[in-house]
Amino acid sequence: MKKRWPITILYRAFSSSTTSTTASFPLKHVKKSNFDSALSSLRHHVQAADFVAIDLEMTGITSAPWRDSFEFDRFDVRYLKVKDSAEKFAVIQFGVSPFRWDPLKQSFITHPHNFFIFQRQELPLDGAAYEFLCQTTSMDFLAKYQFDFNACIHEGVSYLSREQEDKALKHVNSTYEDESLDSWHSLKEIRDTHLFNIPDILFAERMKDRLSEWLGGLLRNRDGGSEVQPSFNDSKQQFETIFFKMRPAISLNGFTSHQLLLIQLVVRKHFKDLAYLRVSGENSCSQNVIVYIESESDKKMLMKEVKDEQKIDAEMSIKASIGFRHVIDLLSSEKKLIVGHNCFLDIAHIYSKFFGPLPLTAEEFISSVNKYFPHIIDTKILLNSNSILQQRMKKSSTSLSKAFSVLCPQIALGSKSTHLALQPSVKVEVEVDDIRSSNWNSGVKHEAGYDAFMTGCVFAQACSHLGIDFKQQSSSENLAHNEKLREHVNLLYLSWTNGEIINLSTGNRTSESLASNKRKNHYPKILFECIVIVWGFPSHLKAWDIRECISKVYGPTSVISVYHVDETAVFVQFSRAEMVSKFLDLKGSLDRNNDPISVLHPLAKLLEGGNTCAASYETYKEICSSTVSKVLFADQAKAVGIKWKTKLVESSDKTKEHESLRKVKAVNSDPSCGERTKNKNFDDHPCSFNGSRRTNTNLPIELLSEIFEELTDCENISHRAAVCMSFMASCHQNFLPSTFISSSISFLHCSHNHHQNLALSSNVQTHKHHQMFLPQLKESRCASTSYDGWLLTLPFDRKQNLYLSNPFARDRIKLGTAQALRVVTSISPLDPKCVVLDIHK
């Protein structure tokens, strides 16, 4: 199956405008039965072609949800994911559509082939069984498009990769060359066997008699007349006189394996001029013969003859099971321009199925792909990277069916409507089994042959838009060397999700550079050394909780984003790389200690349950490279054999830490820092107001009351809103005057940034957060809030005035300059009972 965007438009042909009676799209379906003839005709078509479009249908894309492609995939991780997909899933359909420019007809002629392929275990190689993975949703998707699974499994063309072929040939060579002439396996073993019981001895005697009788007759015959020995061909046809390699022989039928063993023993023991052989007969069942030999050298000759024949047979059967790989070999040897649509995964599949195991690194993979296919063009990149084409596409999506309908409407609609004729278009005719047609109904999408045809049409049309004139193009010139195409050749999307492009000829990686990028979420460049992967945490924790948890320790700007890999794992992206090691160190020490301090630590929430693991991005890569695929990431990590809970990275020394602390302050006032978090619904958590790293998250209620009693310092009380939610909730429920509770809105935190007049408010009763823009916050920051919506704004410039503002009532009370003044109000300042506390230094 191919991962594409959902198809929204289904075209139905306007049959009224067509004159021909072609009912459906002409497509050559190739199965086991017609493979050989199809291959020879395809050979001619590919040789004559200007380019060959391909498409694959697979049994799945991702072996586990967390193996899906993410923004957080570094290119090597991305390759590992593609590698995993290509290794695990099977290709069940392969579309090949060679396109040739016909100068007489002024159109392209294409021969779309749709191969059903299914790898069977045809060779008797021991070892692992052939198996492949099926993704349930993909199978369902294929079923929705009426994929014929029977055709694939019953009649699909099998194949052998180059590596499998080599291995099989080597195996054949070693079996027929290593062993010396008389070392027939079974013989060696029976040497130690002795005749123990009476029945065996009697049977052996009888066989000895019969064989010598036969031998005697044979010799008599040679000397005398040529009469047949009827006496010998009876006895249930167990002994049948035949000629084996021009020598008289007996074929043994209907004996048990034990009896055959005994016969073998008798022959070895008593008959010098007889040789026992086990040969494979015509229909692969083995045949046991006793051959008359004239001399020792004759025996050697016979053995050699038999062995050579068997070896040739074995090699023939290997050659015969190459099957569909002949098509790939053809594409590779012809060095034609290969056209695919978003085809990095396709190429990986081709490599692993038909060449050999995928290399461990992307670099190696790219260089070997380039050897086999020197020119590849990806139409998806072509459409996205060229401004002319983007204009043509009218900024619509670049999925294959969409591109096809936009760029080639006259083909997609299956008619030659006149209003479309204005658009310069490349004509395409389809030829199947020597019948040409340019009128057809639309084909079945997600049938590899038709998809390959669409890809080819899109490419031909795109070339014409780029100004490539096929009429001028001489047939000898390779399209891949056309200067208008040169900059697009061999570029593939490594990952469509983050627009990373890889150049197959140079190995360079670039990000999609075009300004008119249509991608909605454009993330800033991700620094992978700032990323920690955390898994196995309590399942009720969501990204926001984890962010809050870590922010409480390292401050509100420490975490840039928290991204769910799946329900059991998250990426935490820190603002600086040093925090990764600090976080892991801290977590490691908390894991080891079980004292009250670590229980009360803000991170304890994350570590609850004792299964939380954390490691750097490199571990994520390591886990991705495993061949195991568990559905949940946490299970995967366990299956990979990770027994530790925290993988430490080299920690930085203290002085460096201080330096970085200073740095973080600089970063905070940096406007770009605010930009980074703009996409999020909420801003950072407020605990940094206290300057303390530790907050009292889940303290028992008795303890809380005591703590609250100790909080005599009015500044501390004023910062109550900045304490974590649970603390706040319990303290004002239990200890504060009830009037506080009646109001439902309070400000949690306001951004302390010059340019961002944003505040985060919280509804205490619903625990919902709202982000608000507050003009009152201009040039100032929120110092304190009261529970009924009033907040104290503190100017950055101390000479400016302090205000009490109510954003709901748009009210403002001036309090004087901020120099040496701290203010806190008890309730709404409009209330006559309001107490304003004013502390002078």
Place this chain on the structure above:
Amino acid sequence: MVPKFKPSPLRIRSFCTKTVQQNPHHWPIKQITKTNFNESLSEIKNHISSSDFIAVSLQNTGSFSSPWHRVSTFDTPETAYLKAKFAAERFQILQFAICPFKLQASKVIAYPYNFHLFPRDELKMGMPSYSFTCQTSYLTAMAKEGFDFNTCIYDGISYLSEAQESTVKVRMGNPMAVDHATKSSSSPALSVADTVFIERVRSRVKHWKNACTDSDIKTEALVTSLRKIVLGGEQFGSRPSMTIDVCSERQVQLVLKMLEDFSDVLVPLIIPAKGGGTQAVRAVLTSSDEDKHLLKRELQTFEFEQNKRVRGFREVIDLISASQKPIVAHNSLNDFTFIHSKFLAPLPPNMNEFICSLRLAFPQVIDVNYLLKDIGPVKKMTNISATIAYLKNRFFAPIEMEIPNQANENEGKIHGHNVVKICQLFGKLCSILKITPDAIESSDDFLASAINRYANIFYSLPGSSQEPTNEEIRGWTNDKRKVSCEDVVFLWGFRERISAGILKNMLQGSHEVFAEAFNVRMVDRSCAIVVFGKPGLSNTFKNVMNSKEVSGPLREMVSDGLKAAGYETYQRVCSSGLWESALADALDKALASHNCLSEAAYETKQSEIYLSNELINLAEL
């Protein structure tokens, strides 16, 4: 080779008027897909409840990937289970044949059904399975039998396991009626916040209720609709309802308690949150007591219908489980690990837990292979047809198969013959072992005790009739001697494609421990097991292999890469899931991770415990 039981005396065949099919290819087995599943359910239910036994047989997409993944004679029950577990978790069941049957004298009356399954993700939640593995050889074999993969994938019945169903229920967020269990009996002490909260909600509910019931006053349509918007009323089916948001379980309790005051007309429903817990409480207004009961019934049927849709094929499994009838299977370990993992819950980590968990659902499972062992040593019992033929040659125990099913004759291929063969084989065995025939009528107790002897043995050593203990394994098939795990050593690192005989020859002269009797057997191409006849020699050998004193030809072999490990390493391979394609690689990995553990032993307490456990196990073996 002398049978323990004499063949049963000749019986006069009863005349049967019904069609008796003896040719397996004409057995009318009802084929069931999504289209005829629902209509067949009640029929199946009747057959199950009237049957004595239920035979099951599965057609999977694969069994073992590498030769050594196959359950073999050198496996303990534990490692055998781990191997079966590995297969059950990866492969998929495509056909599930069940056959409720009755035994009457020498007649088996069977109602076979063959279900075509496909794990379709009906709810788009990645269930029942995200992906599954197929072995090409299995698919090719099925294709040869004329299996229709299109029918299977387009029209197969989906299912959810019990465990999956409960997570789905939460995730679908369907309203649940409040049963008394969820109401906490103790009234919690109310804080100020609680009081405020309750009063606010109460007044909202009161206003809304009054507005809804105020039908006397003729108000304008606009006013009514405006009021609806203001009061946040919704419709639940045809009844007005109101959603009360809550943010803690405590508030749920408070709201429920408050709503009790309105219990004459209001029915509270709980809306679960996606991640578990409660999202809101919904109050539905009913017009009368009658209407209230009606609503409750509606909710029940809605839930019932939905559950049925979600469960799919598991409905049948539930029927079988509910009937508590003995289940007859061939190769039960394999089949029931599949059944457990697909229809009950993920497989537990060890055999004991598995058996306990399985017994809850299926109290009696009888493996025909195990019955066979009582008859005498039968080699290679993997093929049912061959076993039936073997019994036919040795015993006179004619079994008539009667299949009254009306098969859908217009359909092409009939699959699922195995399940009928299992019935037949079971019938034969019972008649040979004289367990059942007339016992059914005479005394159920006798039958029960007779059957009980054979029930729930999932893995046993060939040729032994006692349940095996974990420490004993069998050397190989034609050697009846039991071998302690302690005397087994795994050897690898020799050149590939070596035969056991050659390896034995090589070992014989290499060291004095091989002067005593020992045996060599290949596990796969890369690895062999050596069984020492004399206890203690294996340890000597392992010590020699690891010491510097290794000398002579053995030293030569070790220099060439020969390695050895005890049975515990093999157990670790299985339990930590190192399912490499070559056993040698797996053993190497297990040794490497073990070594790295012992080096890092001081780092964490956990691994220390792990290590000392290992030592204890070693001493006990």
